[in-house]
Amino acid sequence: MSASDGPVQVSRGPTWPPMLYVAKATATVLGVVALALLVTEVRSVLASIFLGFFFAAGLEPFIRKLEARGLRRGHAVLVLVTGALILLALIIWLMVVPAVEQASDFVANIPTLLNDLNERGEGREILGVKLDDPEVQRKIQEQVDKIPSILAASLGTVYGILGGIVTALFGIFTVFALTIYFMMAMPRLHSFAVRALGDSERVQVLDDSLDRIGGYVTGQLVVSLTAGVFSGAFLSLLGVPYSMILGLAVAFLDAIPQVGATIGAVLCMLVALTESVGLAVVVFLVLLAYQQFENYVLAPRVFSEAVDLSPIAVFVAVLVGAAVGGAIGALTALPITAALKVVFRYVFREQLGRIDSVAYEGRGVYGDDEREDLP
Numbered sequence: 001m002s003a004s005d006g007p008v009q010v011s012r013g014p015t016w017p018p019m020l021y022v023a024k025a026t027a028t029v030l031g032v033v034a035l036a037l038l039v040t041e042v043r044s045v046l047a048s049i050f051l052g053f054f055f056a057a058g059l060e061p062f063i064r065k066l067e068a069r070g071l072r073r074g075h076a077v078l079v080l081v082t083g084a085l086i087l088l089a090l091i092i093w094l095m096v097v098p099a100v101e102q103a104s105d106f107v108a109n110i111p112t113l114l115n116d117l118n119e120r121g122e123g124r125e126i127l128g129v130k131l132d133d134p135e136v137q138r139k140i141q142e143q144v145d146k147i148p149s150i151l152a153a154s155l156g157t158v159y160g161i162l163g164g165i166v167t168a169l170f171g172i173f174t175v176f177a178l179t180i181y182f183m184m185a186m187p188r189l190h191s192f193a194v195r196a197l198g199d200s201e202r203v204q205v206l207d208d209s210l211d212r213i214g215g216y217v218t219g220q221l222v223v224s225l226t227a228g229v230f231s232g233a234f235l236s237l238l239g240v241p242y243s244m245i246l247g248l249a250v251a252f253l254d255a256i257p258q259v260g261a262t263i264g265a266v267l268c269m270l271v272a273l274t275e276s277v278g279l280a281v282v283v284f285l286v287l288l289a290y291q292q293f294e295n296y297v298l299a300p301r302v303f304s305e306a307v308d309l310s311p312i313a314v315f316v317a318v319l320v321g322a323a324v325g326g327a328i329g330a331l332t333a334l335p336i337t338a339a340l341k342v343v344f345r346y347v348f349r350e351q352l353g354r355i356d357s358v359a360y361e362g363r364g365v366y367g368d369d370e371r372e373d374l375p
């Protein structure tokens with residue numbers, strides 16, 4: 001090799017990062033995995049905390065109105081809690097007591113119903129079988145005698161159902177208690193947020209976001225109340241039994257995203273079925289038509305006013321929320337979207353200001369409506 005060939009290049013193996021870097025990266029990955037596992041284990045607790053804060057923030061406008069009338073916060077919270085408990089007691093009195101009485105009447109009338117069925121079926125055939133045939137009577141009696149053993153075998157299922165009911169009631173009580181706590185602690189939480197944010201504009205963003213949540217709760221109350229009043233009046237007009245109870249049931253079920261209104265319509269149809277098949281069909285079709293009116297006309301308009309979102313944004317937000325978080329996701333999709341809109345406008349306020357002052361001056365391609373807010 002000549003001297004002009006330059007220095008000889010020595011081949012080296014791969015360069016490994018320092019051990020400290022590897023240790024930090026490994027610890028970070030393990031920490032993220034541990035946090036994900038922890039969140040998975042306590043997701044029900046986190047959901048309860050989230051719902052408690054959500055409802056407290058939604059009821060904050062009502063508390064402020066009571067405070068503006070001279071009530072202290074504790075007294076304002078007491079008024080709201082007392083009203084909620086009275087409403088719950090009224091629902092139990094209107095729904096549970098009549099249901100128990102109706103069930104007792106049904107059990108007491110079972111012999112009469114069987115005699116009527118036997119008399120009507122005497123000498124007749126139902127699906128090719130004579131009810132007054134001694135062999136048929138014997139088989140029916142055998143099946144009746146098996147009922148105690150069937151019930152005994154079903155005790156495990158009954159206990160499971162009761163356990164689920166107790167768990168659900170405990171979850172509801174937990175959310176209720178957390179809501180009261182957050183309502184009482186909201187001023188302290190707000191003061192802490194003000195100190196943490198510092199900037200007055202950021203504080204205004206926080207206040208606007210909380211107002212959006214309150215607007216959603218108000219909008220949901222309007223939609224549910226409208227559904228309950230319409231259903232109760234319509235069922236009463238047709239003579240369906242327990243029309244007021246069914247109206248209350250529809251009002252509360254209507255707050256369940258996606259499926260609540262359908263469940264209410266099916267419930268009303270089943271009660272109307274005790275009168276006649278034709279009445280049940282009419283009830284179901286009318287309530288189904290009202291559900292479409294609510295989904296595509298009433299709810300988008302009410303929520304667009306309450307949370308400052310366009311109807312298309314409301315519709316898309318509910319769909320995305322239901323797909324991501326199920327019932328809780330659909331329930332909270334609108335206020336979250338509204339809050340994100342407030343944050344988005346704050347973060348991109350300069351860009352939006354330039355767009356509003358330059359790009360949309362005068363009439364645009366679509367006219368004056370082009371200047372309206374985006375979803």
